[in-house]
Amino acid sequence: MGNNEYVVQMQGITKVYPNGVAANQGVDFHVKRGEIHALMGENGAGKSTLMKMLFGLEQPTEGEIIVNGEVVSLTSPTVAISKGIGMVHQHFMLVPSLTVAENMVLGMEPKKGVFIDYKKAVQITEEYAKKYNLHVDPNAKIIDIPVGMKQKVEILKALVRGAKILILDEPTAVLTTQETAELFKELVSLKEQGYTIIFISHKLKEIKQITDRLTIMRGGKSMGVYETAGITEQDISRLMVGRDVILTVEKEKAQPTDVVLKVRDLEYTDSWNRKMLDKLSFSVRKGEILGIAGVEGNGQRELVEMLFHLNTPDAGSVTVNGKNILGMPQRKIRELGVSLIPEDRMVYGIAASGTIEENMISDRFDKKKFNKGMLFNMNAIHKESNELIADYKVLCKSYKQEIGMLSGGNIQKVVVAREFSSDPKLIIADQPTRGIDVGATEFIRKKLVELSREGAAVLLVSADLNEVMELSDSLVVFYNGNIAAYFEDTSVLNDEIMGEYMLGLKRQSDEEIRRVCHE
């Protein structure tokens, strides 16, 4: 047991959630002292669950956890921290209205009498920042600092609390390329100082670049531990998904015709007085996929909300096939043939405690086809659900199953099945493959291309650069609530060009951008 080489040993870990999902099944996970160890796997492979147990947020159903040779029972993060384990979550756990220094000492504030010794807090922050070469401004409020610095604060927070083992949950997901490079430098320096880092990610390049060893998970099980240097990207990918992933989607060249969606001079200022949409104009034509790329928070969400009357713009117009849809009830918008895959499926996409069937028919239950006089035509409804489940390959026991029990990918397939099967003229796909497994992702992307080639107009909003570049026929880049660039042909693009426009370093001329209105 007391093998000193390993700092963390998780043995035969099984975790079953109250909703019956077995997220981990007999997983072994061993981390050596002073290494950067990658935990890899698709979304839903069980990485986060495993790490939540190591950080005391969840308790294993079976199995034991050994930290520094000692069997531990990690009943809460407080216990985990006392064992020297720290975690940096993907969504930062910081108090936005407090300063960096205040966040640093939260829960362990230095006191002067009954008051918090703020000067001491600043001093501690500066001391640690200097020691670990993680530069932060102790007096800045969290709400005002960039994402990259927030992450540093999170790392420092863990270090101040005495963490020797750092768990980083997809740390680069929210960072720009430059910020990522900086983070990696800092991680290597931490490693050299004797810290152990567990790095959760599914980005192959980063893993190859920075880690020493890696553990791959798939379907809640460990697929083995490998020396990073000794394994190719192809092998990793195969182990992660169980087959060679072809994420390029075959598509014929688009033959766009008439304008379907026409957005003109849309403006919106939110309740914090930020201008989220600034004289936004563009058009989407029948038979094409127009992608919207951009760093999140540049107006994409607001635009989608306006298009489905989930919010109201200050000015501007939106028409679908010539009909003004602003202020129209959702039912009417849907009757015009507009479909929406919402960004967050749990908020708008489904009624979680309803059955799969109840979720499949939510937009069409009052159609004649599904009613016999006052009553539902249950046979027609069951038939529809069964067909959609089969067509969209939803993995489930039957249409009677509670949808909330399904995995993210299968929930999304239900949403997509409903939205794609209503004979849509315009599909708004907002982050259609976010947080779902590769299989479901590929399926949904193929369907999207298929529908556009059959004549639907598609507006694709995605934070996944690969997705938006791969799927779109033409593409606009959003920056500060406006279009920074329009590319008629996406095949000439690469990350670098995109990056410059996404970060606001460059902007096309108004004439170039105006072309997306197709007038």
Added chain:
Amino acid sequence: MNNRRMFMFEIIRGAAAILVALIVAMVFIFICSDKPFEALRYMLVAPLITNGSISMNSIYTILAAMTPIIFTGLAVCVMFSSNQFNLGGEGCVMLGGFVAALVGIYWSTGTYLDIVIAVLVASAACAAVLYIPAVLKVKLGASEMVSSLMMNYIIMYVVLHFLNHVFADGSKGSVQTFPFAATAKIPQLVAGGSKLTWGFLIALLFTLLVALFMYRMRWGYSIRMIGINENFAKYSGMKVGAVIILSQVIGGFLSGMGGAIEVLGRYETFLWRDLPGHGWTGITVAILAKNNPIFIPVAAFFISYLNRGCTLMATYCDVPSEMVDIIQAVIFLFFAAEKFLAKYRQKLVVAGAKEEIAQKTASTPKAEGGEA
């Protein structure tokens, strides 16, 4: 498979809650009674069996007591399903009874049509009344819980005003209306003093209708989906505001019908001087039935049985009838407590997941072959 297991779990959980409540009740009975075992016998057994034989009369009494709370339970079911905590059922029972009595007195046609007219007019009046908190909620965002709760007292005092000053029968010693027409009285189902009327069968009929409405009709479906996730309903294109109003109007209609049938079946005149309490009991019933209309009569039977038992216990022994409130409160507590028996539930879930994994492993080679 998992669904069935969870269903069994819910039943076991419910039974355990009831058991705990009875044990608590027993503790109190042992404290305050000189003859605790006799008191217990009265509470638990006497409603069914008296003098060694099954007492039909007592059973009829229980069934009769179920009638109004089936209606209010159904009303709460419909309203709570759309996630609207409308508590106006109580006032509606009183108003429904009052309006039905007035129709039975002043608009009598001299035929049994009186009953139908009186009940429908009363129900419609109550539907209209609960339209008010519903519209306030949808249009102005006023909490339906607060406004409907207040509505109960407005209704009560308005009814009392008209009862005292306009419709009172001056020849009687206590405040009450004139007797309603004989043709407005709902006929007894069985002879004797139990007052079990045809209203009971109407209540069962409405249980079926409400179940059909909630699970086999588009409006009921909309109500349930809005209750689960209003955002989802809106995004799907449902008329959220209209459906929320509809659910509460139906709630008012059912509560009013319960009050009307209660008054026309069990009384000769309208003489309620206070809120009758059936609306509150309806909330307990709906919670026991987990908002599923089909289980409402079962829950109503249980509550009525308990009430009857406690009444008998209070009549023949030295335990106050308020015991029923204690028992109800404890059951409530455990039903509402999400984590009650959570560990046992987790065990069931783990067992289910393991079975599933085993099944999957057994069928894996086939599945992979199919995909390739």
